[in-house]
Amino acid sequence: MCLRYVMYTSTAAPELGDAELLGLLVRARHNNQALGITGVLVRRDPCFLQYLEGPAATLATLTQTIAADSRHLHFQIVAEGDLQGRQFGEWSMDLRGAHGADFLSDEELADDPEGIKYMLYGFATTLL
Numbered sequence: 001m002c003l004r005y006v007m008y009t010s011t012a013a014p015e016l017g018d019a020e021l022l023g024l025l026v027r028a029r030h031n032n033q034a035l036g037i038t039g040v041l042v043r044r045d046p047c048f049l050q051y052l053e054g055p056a057a058t059l060a061t062l063t064q065t066i067a068a069d070s071r072h073l074h075f076q077i078v079a080e081g082d083l084q085g086r087q088f089g090e091w092s093m094d095l096r097g098a099h100g101a102d103f104l105s106d107e108e109l110a111d112d113p114e115g116i117k118y119m120l121y122g123f124a125t126t127l128l
């Protein structure tokens with residue numbers, strides 16, 4: 001199975017409040033679990049940085065669905081590529097803040113064989 005990742009940034013639509021975002025996440029986790037997608041959604045109001053990983057074809061279809069979602073704007077892929085292994089295998093979609101230990105723990109950063117978390121950290125600190 002060919003494993004790939006996608007990272008994108010976007011801006012929350014004005015009508016996407018906290019309650020709607022939590023509802024969206026419940027649905028996303030349910031879908032991702034069924035699809036074999038894992039990752040994290042980093043939020044720094046009003047911006048998002050999402051990292052998704054999973055089987056190539058499934059990921060491509062889900063990315064198109066997410067890109068077309070009117071609950072966020074200015075969807076822009078910032079990185080994508082092949083993966084040897086999952087970087088966030090235990091998270092069907094975790095929601096995190098953009099700074100410090102809220103974002104990535106020292107333990108997670110220490111386990112980064114493909115440099116993905118380092119890249120995510122770089123995007124979060126410069127783009128969000």
Ligand SMILES: Cc1cc2nc3c(=O)[nH]c(=O)nc-3n(C[C@H](O)[C@H](O)[C@H](O)COP(=O)(O)O)c2cc1C
Binds near residue numbers: 031032050067071093
């Ligand atoms: C910022 C953002 C992140 C999203 N992330 C996911 C996701 O990880 N997985 C997912 O299935 N849907 C995600 N969605 C929702 C999708 O765009 C789409 O609404 C959903 O996949 C449709 O699923 P449903 O038909 O089960 O409601 C996200 C939407 C937004 C705005």
